[in-house]
Amino acid sequence: MDIQEKYDFQRIENKWQQRWxxxxxxxxxxxxxxxxxxxxxxxxxxxxRIHMGHVRNxxxxxxxxxxxxxxxxxxxxxxxxxxxGLPAENAAMKHGxxxxxxxxxxxxxxxxxxxxxxxxYDWDRELATCNPKYYKWEQLVFLKMLEKGLIYRKETTVNWxxxxxxxxxxxxxIDGACWxxxxxxxxxxxxxxxxxxxxxxxxxxxxxxxxxGWPEKVVxxxxxxxxxxTGLACDFQIxxxxxSITIFTTRPDTIHGVxxxxxxxxxxxxxxxxxxxxxxxxxxxxxxTTILEKQRSSVDHEPEKKGVFTGQYCINPxxxxxxxxxxxxxVLMEYGTGAVMAVPAHDQRDFEFARNYSLPIxxxxxxxxxxxxxxxxxxxxxxxxxxxxxxxxxxxxxxxAKQQIIAHAQExxxxxxxxxxxxxxxxxxxxxxWGAPIPIIHCEDCGIVPVPENELPVVLPGTGDTNGxxxxxxxxxxxxxxxxxxxGKPAKRExxxxxxxxxxxxxxxxxxxxxxxxxxVEPQAAKYWLSVDQYIGGVEHAILHLLxxxxxxxxxxxxxxxxxxxxxxxxxxxxxxxxxxxKMSKSKGNVVDPNELIDQFGxxxxxxxxxxxxxxxxxxxxxxQGVEGASRFLNRVYRLVVQQQQCFNxxxxxxxxxxxxxxxQLFRKTHQTIARVTDSIEANFHFNTxxxxxxxxxxxxxxxxxxxxxxxxxxxxETLETVLILLFPMVPHFCEELWEQTGHxxxxxxxxxxxxxxxxxxxxxxxxxxxxxxxxxxxxxxxxEISDAELEQQALANERTRSFLGERIPKKVIVxxxxxxxxxx
RNA sequence: GCGAAAGUGGCGGAACUGGUAGACGCACUAGACUUAGGAUCUAGCGAGCUUUGCUUGUGGGGGUUCGACUCCCCCCUUUCGCACCA
Numbered sequence: 035m036d037i038q039e040k041y042d043f044q045r046i047e048n049k050w051q052q053r054w055x056x057x058x059x060x061x062x063x064x065x066x067x068x069x070x071x072x073x074x075x076x077x078x079x080x081x082x083r084i085h086m087g088h089v090r091n092x093x094x095x096x097x098x099x100x101x102x103x104x105x106x107x108x109x110x111x112x113x114x115x116x117x118x119g120l121p122a123e124n125a126a127m128k129h130g131x132x133x134x135x136x137x138x139x140x141x142x143x144x145x146x147x148x149x150x151x152x153x154x155y156d157w158d159r160e161l162a163t164c165n166p167k168y169y170k171w172e173q174l175v176f177l178k179m180l181e182k183g184l185i186y187r188k189e190t191t192v193n194w195x196x197x198x199x200x201x202x203x204x205x206x207x208i209d210g211a212c213w214x215x216x217x218x219x220x221x222x223x224x225x226x227x228x229x230x231x232x233x234x235x236x237x238x239x240x241x242x243x244x245x246x247g248w249p250e251k252v253v254x255x256x257x258x259x260x261x262x263x264t265g266l267a268c269d270f271q272i273x274x275x276x277x278s279i280t281i282f283t284t285r286p287d288t289i290h291g292v293x294x295x296x297x298x299x300x301x302x303x304x305x306x307x308x309x310x311x312x313x314x315x316x317x318x319x320x321x322x323t324t325i326l327e328k329q330r331s332s333v334d335h336e337p338e339k340k341g342v343f344t345g346q347y348c349i350n351p352x353x354x355x356x357x358x359x360x361x362x363x364x365v366l367m368e369y370g371t372g373a374v375m376a377v378p379a380h381d382q383r384d385f386e387f388a389r390n391y392s393l394p395i396x397x398x399x400x401x402x403x404x405x406x407x408x409x410x411x412x413x414x415x416x417x418x419x420x421x422x423x424x425x426x427x428x429x430x431x432x433x434x435a436k437q438q439i440i441a442h443a444q445e446x447x448x449x450x451x452x453x454x455x456x457x458x459x460x461x462x463x464x465x466x467x468w469g470a471p472i473p474i475i476h477c478e479d480c481g482i483v484p485v486p487e488n489e490l491p492v493v494l495p496g497t498g499d500t501n502g503x504x505x506x507x508x509x510x511x512x513x514x515x516x517x518x519x520x521x522g523k524p525a526k527r528e529x530x531x532x533x534x535x536x537x538x539x540x541x542x543x544x545x546x547x548x549x550x551x552x553x554x555v556e557p558q559a560a561k562y563w564l565s566v567d568q569y570i571g572g573v574e575h576a577i578l579h580l581l582x583x584x585x586x587x588x589x590x591x592x593x594x595x596x597x598x599x600x601x602x603x604x605x606x607x608x609x610x611x612x613x614x615x616x617k618m619s620k621s622k623g624n625v626v627d628p629n630e631l632i633d634q635f636g637x638x639x640x641x642x643x644x645x646x647x648x649x650x651x652x653x654x655x656x657x658x659q660g661v662e663g664a665s666r667f668l669n670r671v672y673r674l675v676v677q678q679q680q681c682f683n684x685x686x687x688x689x690x691x692x693x694x695x696x697x698x699q700l701f702r703k704t705h706q707t708i709a710r711v712t713d714s715i716e717a718n719f720h721f722n723t724x725x726x727x728x729x730x731x732x733x734x735x736x737x738x739x740x741x742x743x744x745x746x747x748x749x750x751x752e753t754l755e756t757v758l759i760l761l762f763p764m765v766p767h768f769c770e771e772l773w774e775q776t777g778h779x780x781x782x783x784x785x786x787x788x789x790x791x792x793x794x795x796x797x798x799x800x801x802x803x804x805x806x807x808x809x810x811x812x813x814x815x816x817x818x819e820i821s822d823a824e825l826e827q828q829a830l831a832n833e834r835t836r837s838f839l840g841e842r843i844p845k846k847v848i849v850x851x852x853x854x855x856x857x858x859x
Numbered sequence: 860g861c862g863a864a865a866g867u868g869g870c871g872g873a874a875c876u877g878g879u880a881g882a883c884g885c886a887c888u889a890g891a892c893u894u895a896g897g898a899u900c901u902a903g904c905g906a907g908c909u910u911u912g913c914u915u916g917u918g919g920g921g922g923u924u925c926g927a928c929u930c931c932c933c934c935c936u937u938u939c940g941c942a943c944c945a
Contacts, residue, residue: 369944726883
């Protein structure tokens with residue numbers, strides 16, 4: 035045996051990457067007899083090159099994949115590309131390249147980068163969402179959803195980003211700006227396609243309880259996003275008109291305290307209410323300025339509550355009171371019914387509005403801790419209490435009154451229980467080129483006609499050659515001119531493309547058999563592999579991507595394609611990679627390029643450091659000197675193996691009883707380390723503590739070699755082999771190379787994760803802390819099997835204890851088994 | 860404003876269900892080897908002090924306990940999410 039003296043990471047990494055390319059050890063087969071494990075990292079958008087966030091994400095995923103393989107599981111670990119999207123079009127405009135060739139070039143480049151990291155993907159399952167072979171099935175699912183009534187088209191006011199020239203879903207508007215380009219978003223009225231995600235609102239909400247493997251934070255965010263509220267929908271007749279205003283309230287118990295009515299400026303009844311009245315001009319002017327204000331309002335502060343009287347009144351069905359109808363700037367048309375019954379005594383917004391316009395305040399819920407006086411109240415009281423001034427409901431507890439009032443309204447036919455969600459249907463129409471075409475034909479006679487299934491895919495035109503037309507589809511006459519599949523008359527194709535979040539909502543399902551040609555999902559493969567056991571990605575997708583994916587999984591289940599309710603059993607949201615205290619960004623000039631790092635230190639070192647520097651869920655502060663530390667550690671292990679290679683020559687079984695003390699200690703530490711590393715990974719993927727444990731073992735091996743004249747060869751061997759296996763998921767090239775160089779006939783891919791020997795790991799002696807009044811005063815070395823009484827006696831007999839105690843007589847002695855003795859005196 | 864999470868050496872971070880605070884790594888200091896070293900090895904490394912040792916110390920203040928980074932109450936700071944949701 036002759037190991038190369040120096041750790042030549044370049045040679046080693048090239049060698050193993052090439053070998054993995056040839057032998058495909060990570061190719062996965064469906065195998066019902068084995069336990070499966072599906073680990074997935076969020077697939078990247080092919081933006082050009084990978085960044086440190088990817089490095090971290092994929093390093094974490096790769097450790098898990100390799101660890102589970104060592105444990106004997108059949109691991110699915112695929113990779114692909116979220117390949118549709120705006121940057122491709124922007125690049126096309128900027129550099130004059132076709133979005134398709136820009137995207138595919140980037141994919142090629144990034145695939146090489148990922149391969150240079152030594153990630154154990156089954157590359158035969160690679161997919162790109164911009165490939166017609168992928169989006170063909172998405173189009174099919176679209177048609178099935180349409181058939182099932184889960185898709186509709188309507189004209190609405192949408193969020194329009196002028197910069198991106200497209201519509202955005204509400205979730206994609208962040209602080210009034212586009213999530214992608216950060217430009218302000220404007221309302222615009224147009225037709226668009228919608229997925230009825232609200233049909234699944236209840237299930238999406240209820241099933242959150244099943245997601246015990248998700249961070250609580252993400253579950254809460256989704257719960258709030260869905261925003262379920264239960265209450266009463268109630269009609270208020272307009273005085274002197276046939277129409278009535280329907281309101282929604284979660285506080286039906288306060289309905290006797292209504293002193294006015296507030297409508298959103300966009301409420302459809304407003305124009306009718308004011309038509310011909312003396313308030314018409316004033317109201318219209320108010321509406322106009324409010325709409326303008328809404329558009330440019332900064333989000334930091336709520337504007338003052340403002341409104342204007344319409345001149346009309348409506349009637350409270352409970353009291354018969356006439357209350358004035360206002361148009362108010364704080365009422366949202368998008369939520370509830372766009373009309374709010376105003377109870378200033380018990381709602382802060384109504385209270386402020388009432389004070390501004392000197393409207394009456396009427397207390398109807400009396401909390402038990404304080405007396406409410408409408409004239410002196412400084413804020414609304416939202417606490418529960420007992421109903422007052424509420425007719426026959428007086429004296430009833432407010433919680434119970436809610437039910438009784440709803441029942442009363444229902445009995446008399448002017449109201450009913452109602453549930454409202456914050457969640458809205460998902461608008462998926464985009465007016466851009468680089469996306470999956472929506473498979474619909476518009477016919478003047480037949481209306482909306484689905485493209486027949488056998489004509490799928492509707493291929494995005496112009497992708498055939500690099501000079502192809504990549505104008506938005508509504509500008510491509512050759513594309514949209516067609517004939518109606520029903521009547522054969524000239525017709526027009528739908529020119530909207532789908533939101534790219536649609537592709538990423540089901541790619542993890544397609545991975546189970548990405549080459550299946552008979553449908554979107556191969557049933558047996560899906561049944562075997564789903565759900566994803568471990569999903570890993572940034573918390574920035576806590577709502578959008580994860581909610582859409584959950585929705586799609588349920589839809590595909592109801593369409594009969596899959597049998598699971600939830601896509602991701604366990605979710606790990608990794609922290610950001612930051613440098614010098616802030617997120618890496620070009621403008622800050624603190625970007626670290628993974629390529630340079632890998633060239634300089636090797637992929638294994640970069641992987642090791644990104645795992646060591648922080649636990650996965652926390653932000654990782656990138657420290658260039660820390661990387662050197664990781665490199666140093668690998669070099670030290672390499673040197674140790676080179677120095678100690680003789681121990682691999684002979685078969686040396688270890689008999690614990692015959693070992694010298696140093697060898698025995700090292701052997702014990704080896705088994706303790708196995709336990710510790712396994713626990714760190716199993717508990718919460720805290721690789722940082724796993725690595726530090728391995729470092730401690732290596733440190734002890736070094737120290738033992740220095741101390742002892744002759745360390746037992748079998749122990750050295752077992753220690754080094756343990757180190758190599760434990761490190762393998764993190765630094766695979768490095769470990770494979772040393773494993774091979776030390777004469778092992780099979781690669782580590784075929785190895786098994788070690789199991790620690792409890793007997794060996796057990797300490798023979800313990801260090802017991804002796805405290806006097808809670809302060810550490812002495813330490814005792816005692817045999818592990820010592821009794822509590824014996825321990826107490828030894829502690830009291832200890833010389834240092836005695837000198838500290840002096841004349842005092844201990845009042846109490848507390849003995850904590852195998853840990854400490856505290857003497858209270 | 861509401862909600863959640865987090866505050867531990869010069870830095871990244873450890874500490875299991877309340878039981879030796881600071882594992883491991885980085886940086887730093889001293890020494891060894893060396894023509895040299897950003898290589899390697901050895902030792903030290905929270906602060907203070909009257910330095911075989913003592914005192915103090917986990918954002919601040921209080922409390923529970925024999926004992927608190929850990930549990931309870933109040934406050935401060937940071938980060939994230941939501942933001943007129945009726």
